Structures are given as C-alpha cells and as structure tokens.
Amino acid sequence: MLEIRDVSASYGPIQALRDISITINRGEIVTLIGANGAGKSTTLMTLFGEPRASSGQILFDGHDITHVQMHEVARLGIAQSPEGRRIFPAMTVEENLIMGTIPVGTEHAGEDMAKVYELFPRLKERRGQRAGTMSGGEQQMLAIGRALMGRPKLLLLDEPSLGLAPLIVKRIFEVIREIRAAGTTVFLVEQNAFHALKLADRGYVLVNGKIHLSGSGEELLTNPEVRNAYLGGGH
Amino acid sequence: MDWHIFAQQLVNGLVLGSIYGLIAIGYTMVYGIIGMINFAHGDIYMVSAYLTAIFLAILTMLGVTAVSVPLALVVVMLLTIMFTALYGWTVERVAYRPLRGSTRLAPLISAIGMSLVLQNYVQISQGARNQGIPSLIEGTLRVGGESAYVQITTVQLLIVVVSFVAMGILTYIIHKTSLGRQCRATQQDRKMANILGINTDRVISMVFLIGAAMAAIAGALVSFNYGSFDFYIGFVTGIKAFTAAVLGGIGSLPGAMLGGLILGLSESLFSGLINTDYKDVFAFALLVLVLIFRPSGLLGKPEVEKV
Numbered sequence: 001m002l003e004i005r006d007v008s009a010s011y012g013p014i015q016a017l018r019d020i021s022i023t024i025n026r027g028e029i030v031t032l033i034g035a036n037g038a039g040k041s042t043t044l045m046t047l048f049g050e051p052r053a054s055s056g057q058i059l060f061d062g063h064d065i066t067h068v069q070m071h072e073v074a075r076l077g078i079a080q081s082p083e084g085r086r087i088f089p090a091m092t093v094e095e096n097l098i099m100g101t102i103p104v105g106t107e108h109a110g111e112d113m114a115k116v117y118e119l120f121p122r123l124k125e126r127r128g129q130r131a132g133t134m135s136g137g138e139q140q141m142l143a144i145g146r147a148l149m150g151r152p153k154l155l156l157l158d159e160p161s162l163g164l165a166p167l168i169v170k171r172i173f174e175v176i177r178e179i180r181a182a183g184t185t186v187f188l189v190e191q192n193a194f195h196a197l198k199l200a201d202r203g204y205v206l207v208n209g210k211i212h213l214s215g216s217g218e219e220l221l222t223n224p225e226v227r228n229a230y231l232g233g234g235h
Numbered sequence: 236m237d238w239h240i241f242a243q244q245l246v247n248g249l250v251l252g253s254i255y256g257l258i259a260i261g262y263t264m265v266y267g268i269i270g271m272i273n274f275a276h277g278d279i280y281m282v283s284a285y286l287t288a289i290f291l292a293i294l295t296m297l298g299v300t301a302v303s304v305p306l307a308l309v310v311v312m313l314l315t316i317m318f319t320a321l322y323g324w325t326v327e328r329v330a331y332r333p334l335r336g337s338t339r340l341a342p343l344i345s346a347i348g349m350s351l352v353l354q355n356y357v358q359i360s361q362g363a364r365n366q367g368i369p370s371l372i373e374g375t376l377r378v379g380g381e382s383a384y385v386q387i388t389t390v391q392l393l394i395v396v397v398s399f400v401a402m403g404i405l406t407y408i409i410h411k412t413s414l415g416r417q418c419r420a421t422q423q424d425r426k427m428a429n430i431l432g433i434n435t436d437r438v439i440s441m442v443f444l445i446g447a448a449m450a451a452i453a454g455a456l457v458s459f460n461y462g463s464f465d466f467y468i469g470f471v472t473g474i475k476a477f478t479a480a481v482l483g484g485i486g487s488l489p490g491a492m493l494g495g496l497i498l499g500l501s502e503s504l505f506s507g508l509i510n511t512d513y514k515d516v517f518a519f520a521l522l523v524l525v526l527i528f529r530p531s532g533l534l535g536k537p538e539v540e541k542v
C-alpha cells in the first residue's frame with residue numbers, strides 16, 4: 001500500500017533522513033520506533049512534502065506521491081494524527097471532528113462521528129466543549145478521531161502515547177487494534193517501543209535518520225539490541 | 236449639556252462606528268490568518284469609493300437611475316463589492332503570496348508598496364481632484380421638538396442597517412459554514428489544516444476577498460452619504476479602522492465590530508462635546524494607548540507567532 005523507497009530529506013543543511021526504505025502492506029500495523037530526534041516525525045511528514053524528499057520515491061497504491069502538494073495527500077486516503085496532536089483549540093470537539101471530513105465531504109459525517117464516539121465515549125461527553133480545554137489524553141483521542149473522519153485507507157499515528165497516563169495509553173493501543181480490525185492500515189510511530197512492538201505486525205528501528213533494523217514485532221521485541229536500547233534491558 | 240446634543244453624537248458615532256467596523260474586519264481577518272497587517276486595505280476601501288462613482292455614472296448613463304434609484308444603488312453596491320473583492324484578491328496574489336514563508340517584514344513592506352501603488356494608480360487614472368457623486372437618497376428621521384431634536388438621515392440609517400446585516404451574515408458564514416470552519420482552522424493551525432486536506436492558499440485568498448468586500452460595502456455607503464472623496468481617503472480611514480481592529484483585539488472578528496463601534500462612538504462624542512479639530516489625534520492617541528496598555532485588545536488573545 002505504501003512504499004518509501006530510498007528516501008532522503010533535510011531541513012536546510014541538517015539531513016534528517018538517509019536513504020530510508022519502508023513498506024507497508026494493506027491491513028498491517030507497522031511501527032517505526034527510535035529515539036527522540038531519530039527522524040520518525042520527519043518520515044511521516046515527507047509523505048506530506050514537508051520536508052520534501054530530496055531523493056528517492058514514495059508510492060501509495062502504486063501512484064508516485066513524492067511531489068504531491070500537502071493538501072492533496074488527504075484526498076488520496078492518508079490521514080495523520082500528528083506529533084503534538086494539533087487539535088484546533090478554539091473549536092469544539094464536534095467541529096474538530098468535522099474538520100476531518102474534508103477529503104470525503106460531510107455526507108457520512110453523522111454516522112462516522114457515531115463510530116468515533118463509540119471508540120472514545122469521552123469525546124461524546126465533551127462534544128460541545130472547546131477542544132483546547134481538554135486533557136492531553138482527550139486531545140489525543142480527538143486527534144485520532146478527527147483523522148478517522150476522513151475514512152483513510154492509511155492512518156499515520158505520531159507518538160499517540162506521549163505523556164499520557166498508562167490507563168489511557170492502554171485504551172489507545174486497544175483502539176488502534178480495533179481500527180485495523182475495521183479495515184484501516186496503520187503506520188504507528190512510537191518511542192514507547194514495548195507497546196508498539198507488541199501491537200505491530202512488523203517494525204522498523206530508526207537511528208539517526210537511517211533504518212537500523214527491521215522485522216516482525218516479535219523478532220524485534222526479542223532482539224537483544226532493541227531490548228538494550230529501547231526496552232530498558234528489562235521486560 | 237443638553238441631552239439631545241449628546242444623543243445626536245451617539246447617533247453619529249453609531250454611523251461612523253459601523254463604517255470603521257466594516258473596514259476593521261479586513262484588517263483583523265487577514266491578521267488572524269497570516270499574521271500580517273495589510274497596509275493596503277485602507278486603499279482598497281478608497282478604490283471602492285471610486286468604483287461606486289464609476290458604476291453609478293454608468294448606470295445613470297444607461298438610464299437606470301432615472302427609472303429606479305433604489306435599484307440603481309443596489310446594483311452599484313453589488314458591482315462595487317464584486318470588483319473591489321477582485322482587487323483585494325489580486326493584491327494578495329501579486330504582492331503577498333510570493334513572499335509567504337520569507338521573513339515577517341517582507342510582506343509588510345510589500346503591503347506599504349501596494350498601498351502606494353493603489354493610490355498612484357487611482358490618482359493617475361482618475362485624476363487628483365476631489366471626486367463626487369450626486370446624493371440620491373433623501374429624507375431625515377427626526378425625534379424631539381422644534382429646537383431640541385435628534386436626527387438621522389435615511390442614508391445614515393441605511394449605513395447602520397446594511398453594516399449590521401453584513402456583519403451578521405459574515406458572522407454566520409464564519410461560525411456555521413464549511414468555508415467559515417476552514418477559515419478558523421487555517422487561522423488556528425495552518426499546517427494542520429493543510430494536512431487535513433484544506434487548500435489553505437485558497438482559504439487565504441477567500442479571506443482577502445471577504446475583507447475587501449466588507450470594505451467595499453463601507454466605501455459604497457460612505458460615498459452615498461458624503462458624495463465626495465479623493466485618492467487619499469484610504470490613509471486616515473484605514474488607520475482608524477486599524478485602530479478599531481487593535482482596540483477590539485486584532486484577529487478577533489467580534490472584536491473588530493466592537494472596536495469599530497467603540498471608536499466611532501468615542502470619536503464622535505469627543506468631537507461633538509470637546510473638540511472637532513483634534514478628532515483624528517484622539518483616534519491615534521487611543522491607538523497608542525491601547526498598544527501600550529492592552530496590546531491584545533478587548534476581545535483578543537495574547538500574541539501568537541505566525542510563520
């Protein structure tokens with residue numbers, strides 16, 4: 001479904017990605033793990049052209065999307081819950097969800113909103129509230145819900161567990177499983193390597209802008225190097 | 236002091252404030268969405284006054300004015316709104332969009348340049364002399380006795396009513412329509428709006444279009460009222476409307492309308508009760524005071540950096 005081929009990308013003189021290749025098949029949950037600053041968010045943002053891949057190629061459903069404009073990506077069926085959540089703080093929960101329907105129109109908005117509320121009942125309770133006044137966990141749920149409102153084929157999640165209480169993290173990872181079960185392919189970027197690898201079919205390890213390791217979730221979980229570097233040696 | 240003098244100044248202030256409010260909308264919406272002060276906006280207002288005169292002359296020549304004055308005025312207004320909106324759109328495309336993503340200062344300088352370009356363009360094409368249009372709306376509403384009364388002319392009433400209706404429609408658009416939601420999303424987080432599939436360049440264009448349309452309503456109404464203007468009116472009126480936007484909280488739509496009304500009322504009271512000669516100074520002093528003591532204005536949020 002998604003194929004990132006030998007992509008490099010830079011911010012001015014700083015090269016953030018070096019020849020990375022990642023493949024995601026339909027129906028999979030694939031995770032990209034790595035330390036802070038490894039280039040995980042950059043990997044997701046190159047799909048939207050900011051920064052633009054300086055070399056290499058990005059294919060989605062067989063089409064070359066390397067040079068597509070940022071606002072056209074959503075229409076192809078790619079949605080993102082970005083780093084920092086980036087909900088619209090002055091809008092209500094419901095308005096935020098409606099903003100996710102841009103690629104598909106508001107025709108199915110009611111039905112899709114009901115599905116999001118089923119995944120996250122908390123959002124339903126807060127539907128009329130200004131999103132900026134909600135807790136971090138609720139904002140994360142909203143960011144994921146908003147992305148789902150566009151009926152994406154591929155959902156990109158950038159560190160959805162960051163800064164959240166363990167119980168909420170658990171719920172969010174459950175929801176990711178449900179989202180995949182409902183037919184959406186998931187590309188999950190995480191620093192929380194343990195949870196991510198347990199959930200994912202396959203994973204990639206990014207170190208300083210390069211793919212260092214890849215394999216099935218289980219393989220990576222038991223890989224001594226990964227255990228030492230990302231799982232605190234324990235578990 | 237007599238009550239009727241005070242009341243009369245309130246009425247005059249309401250009329251003036253409606254105009255400031257309409258023009259302030261353009262400053263505040265553009266600032267809200269791209270974080271720049273569109274110095275050419277006052278001149279867009281000036282252009283709309285000239286367009287009003289031109290369209291009115293054309294309709295008079297075609298005999299429409301002789302058949303029905305209200306029809307002529309409505310058509311003039313609509314044409315002026317359309318063409319002025321086109322000017323606003325063009326200014327953004329030509330002078331600001333190419334500079335997006337560069338320094339914060341570049342579009343400001345470009346805006347001052349556009350202001351001069353518009354003034355000179357109008358001066359050369361229309362002449363430097365005062366322009367006038369005949370007053371076509373007559374009638375006055377008067378409340379009170381022989382010597383102590385408050386009055387409002389039909390044109391003034393029209394100004395207040397049309398302004399409030401226009402502001403009401405705009406408020407509805409911003410809060411309840413898809414375009415309005417896209418404007419607000421782009422204002423709050425442009426990159427996220429883009430990721431969600433909103434063509435934010437198009438949204439920014441629409442904001443310039445809307446701002447210019449509001450200024451055009453003001454320009455046409457003022458021309459119907461005073462009937463006289465020159466290529467320089469955009470400057471003083473522009474700064475006052477900008478003051479209104481800052482007073483209300485730049486970036487805030489209700490703030491612009493409220494700021495316009497407060498500025499119009501206080502300027503009118505000042506000039507009627509204290510001193511007419513210093514009424515412009517009053518407005519500018521107010522601008523300075525607001526910037527010093529409450530830069531975020533009455534309804535604004537503290538400054539956010541836009542890139």
Ligand SMILES: Nc1ncnc2c1ncn2[C@@H]1O[C@H](COP(=O)(O)OP(=O)(O)O)[C@@H](O)[C@H]1O
Binds near residue numbers: 034038
């Ligand atoms: N907007 C930016 N401008 C310049 N450098 C950036 C920018 N965003 C990220 N970087 C740099 O690119 C590298 C990768 O960052 P990022 O993709 O955010 O990493 P991660 O998401 O894995 O924490 C880091 O060295 C970071 O400092």
Ligand SMILES: [Mg+2]
Binds near residue numbers: 037040041042083
């Ligand atoms: Mg990151």
